Every structure is written in C-alpha cells, then in structure tokens.
Amino acid sequence: MANRTxxxxxxxxSFLVVLCFAGVAFAQESGKEMAIASxxxxxxxxxxxxxxxxxxxxxxxxxxxxxxxxxxxxxxxxAADKIxxxxxxxxxxxxxxxxxxxxxxxxxxxxx
Amino acid sequence: xxxxxxxxxxxxxxxxxxxxxxxAEHAFGRGWKAMAFQESHFTLTPVLVALVVLAFVVYxxxxxxxxxxxxxxxxxxxxxxxxxxxxxxxxxxxxxxVEGAMGEKxxxxxxxxxxxxxxxxxxxxxIGLVPGFVSPNDTLKTNLALALVVFFxxxxxxxxxxxxxxxxxxxxxxxxxxxxMLPIELVSHLARPVSLSxxxxxxxxxxxxxxxxxxxxxxxxxxxxFMILGLLICLVQAIVFCTLTMVYLSMAVExxxx
Numbered sequence: 001m002a003n004r005t006x007x008x009x010x011x012x013x014s015f016l017v018v019l020c021f022a023g024v025a026f027a028q029e030s031g032k033e034m035a036i037a038s039x040x041x042x043x044x045x046x047x048x049x050x051x052x053x054x055x056x057x058x059x060x061x062x063x064x065x066x067x068x069x070x071x072x073x074x075x076x077x078x079a080a081d082k083i084x085x086x087x088x089x090x091x092x093x094x095x096x097x098x099x100x101x102x103x104x105x106x107x108x109x110x111x112x
Numbered sequence: 113x114x115x116x117x118x119x120x121x122x123x124x125x126x127x128x129x130x131x132x133x134x135x136a137e138h139a140f141g142r143g144w145k146a147m148a149f150q151e152s153h154f155t156l157t158p159v160l161v162a163l164v165v166l167a168f169v170v171y172x173x174x175x176x177x178x179x180x181x182x183x184x185x186x187x188x189x190x191x192x193x194x195x196x197x198x199x200x201x202x203x204x205x206x207x208x209x210v211e212g213a214m215g216e217k218x219x220x221x222x223x224x225x226x227x228x229x230x231x232x233x234x235x236x237x238x239i240g241l242v243p244g245f246v247s248p249n250d251t252l253k254t255n256l257a258l259a260l261v262v263f264f265x266x267x268x269x270x271x272x273x274x275x276x277x278x279x280x281x282x283x284x285x286x287x288x289x290x291x292x293m294l295p296i297e298l299v300s301h302l303a304r305p306v307s308l309s310x311x312x313x314x315x316x317x318x319x320x321x322x323x324x325x326x327x328x329x330x331x332x333x334x335x336x337x338f339m340i341l342g343l344l345i346c347l348v349q350a351i352v353f354c355t356l357t358m359v360y361l362s363m364a365v366e367x368x369x370x
Contacts, residue, residue: 092352096307099314106317 040112047108054101061094119244120160132156162248165239169231172199206230206354213358222361225265229258230354233312237346240316241323241339250316252309259305262357270364278364308356315349 037043069087073080123129137154176199179190190197206227211219233249240247248254270278282301284293319342326335 088348089352089355092311092348096311096314096352099318100307100310102318103310103314 037112043108043112047105050108051101051105054098058094058098062091065090065094117244118157118161118246120157157246158248158251158254161239161245162236162254164245165232165235165248169235171195172231176200176203202231203227209351209354210358213355214362218362218365222269222358226354226357226361229262229357230350232258233353234346234350237312237316237349238343240320241342241346247316247320249312250320252313255309255312256305258312258353259308262308262360263301263305266360266364269361273365304356304360308353312349312353315345319345 065087069083069090072083133156136156141154172195175196179196179200207219207223210223210226213219214222236249236254237247239245240250267278270281282294282297283290284297319338323335323338323342326338
C-alpha cells in the first residue's frame, strides 16, 4: 500500500519538475527603444483614469446584481440553484464591459 | 503583451521551423497598421497550442465513442474518474444547459455546435494555466474565428427556419419605425461577434498578466490563489460564451407567438 502511494507521489513530483523546465525558455525579448513622446503623460493618465472609472462602474453594477441575487436566495432558499445560473451570466456580462476598457488601457500603454 | 516562454520556443533551434515561420509570416502576416492594430508580433505558437487542444478534444471524443461501442452499450460508467467518464459528465451537463435554454427540439439541433464551442473554449482556456503553454484564446485570431462561426450560424439557421422573411426582423415591430430600428439592429448584430471575441480575449490576457505579475514578485506560493481564480475565470468564460451562443441561436429561430 505504501509502495503505491510512494509511486504516485514520485510520479506527480517528477511531472511538476519537468514542467519547471519550461521556465528556461522564459527569455524576455529586449524591448524596442522607448522614445518618450511629448504626450506620454497624457496617455498614461488617460489609461489609468479610463480603467479606474470603468472598474468603478463595473463594481457598482456587479454589486447590485449580486445583492439582488442574494435577496432572492434569502427569500426562497430552494431556488438557489435556479438563481445561480443567471447571476453568473449577469456578472460575466457586466465584467466584460470593464474588460473592454482594460483592452483600451493596454493599447494605450503600448503607445507611450 | 510580451512573449511568454513556451515549450514550442525550443522549436526555434531548427532551421526548418524558422523557414516555416518566415513563409507563414510572408503569407499571413499583416503589413498594414490602422487604429488599434499596430506592430504585429507574428508567432505560430498559438496555432501549435491550438493543435494540442484539438488533439486532446478529439482523443477524448474518441474515448467517449469507444465507451458507447463497448459491450454493454456504455450504460455502466467506469469505476474511477478517467477521460471517458469526464467527457460523459461534461456532455450531460452541457446537454442539460442547452436543453434548459432552448427547449428539447432545438437542443437536439444545436447541441453539436454549442458543445464543440464549449470544449474548445474550455480546454483552450485551461491550457493557458499549464506552465509552458500559452492559451490560444488570448489572440484575436482564434476568438474572432469562433465568434464569426457563431455569427454566420445564427443568420444561416434563421434563414433556414424562416426563409427570406427572416430579414424582416431587422425592421422592428412596425414598418413606421423601420428607419430607426434598422441601424440599431444592424449595429447590435455586428457588435455580437466583436463582443464575444473581445470578452474572451480580454479575460484570458488579464488573467495571464495578473498571474505573471504576481509570479514576478514572489514566485513561490503567492500566485496560487490567482491561478485558482484563473480556473474559475476559464470555466465562467466558457459558460458565458456558450450561453450567449444559445441565446443568439434561439432568438434567430424562434417563432413569435402573437
């Protein structure tokens, strides 16, 4: 019995060790020359503020969605399974709007 | 969005692989720059990872079919959790989801498409969490391909179901409102593949970046909660993609009751 557990542990650990070899290939490519453009400051502020406001709005929206879902579950605990599905869907859809703002922020950061 | 090291970087040592890379960049590369699309970092790595995902899904599907063809017709589930069992569980739960969203008749028609999308999105997301691989869903290429499949599928199924009268849906409830409704409907229809693909891509990129930034700070145990969050995100994004696909498809083929 102990022999099998030792074998299992060895196989799992050796698998993890092999996975670590992929870290050797983590060579960061050298960045291209960064020229500081005259509007770098504005771009940086735009990226940060844009994303922050989007996160604010997203958090408020998701908070309302979750609060209403929890209210519904508190009223009717038997319906918890039926409520969970639409709640997750609504949370993901609201979050996707924040992620659009994140993509714009990344694109802006690439232009600094 | 820098390059992460993957297993497939070791392939760069072979000159034949570099030739393939150059030819592919020559044939498929993007020379133009417009708006948000600036420098193109052309790699074939997502294609290779996508092939790995494809091989895994096909293998799982074949095991599932082999289970059906076995002596007892696949009624008796295997004792331990192995690949066939996992695919059976996944198939049942996805079928339950599809049937809940669309009703039984439509579920039979659309289940192959939705389940394939589910498998691809789920495993494509999950392979991004394995060290040494990068998710093929964090490029716009794969996501846009999937989203365009869904887009064309909705319209083609709509036309098959309703004939050319399907396009009257774009005009809205009454003819007087048509000049107002038409641009709104067109834009909302065009926004669907864009939103589907960008949502998936943004989630994958953000999740990868978060894990990576914590990995750069403290490599030992701190990235672990974020990888667990990444697991949840992968699952939820697959659910959302498939639910939205089902909603679009059922909206395209529904018959309105007056």
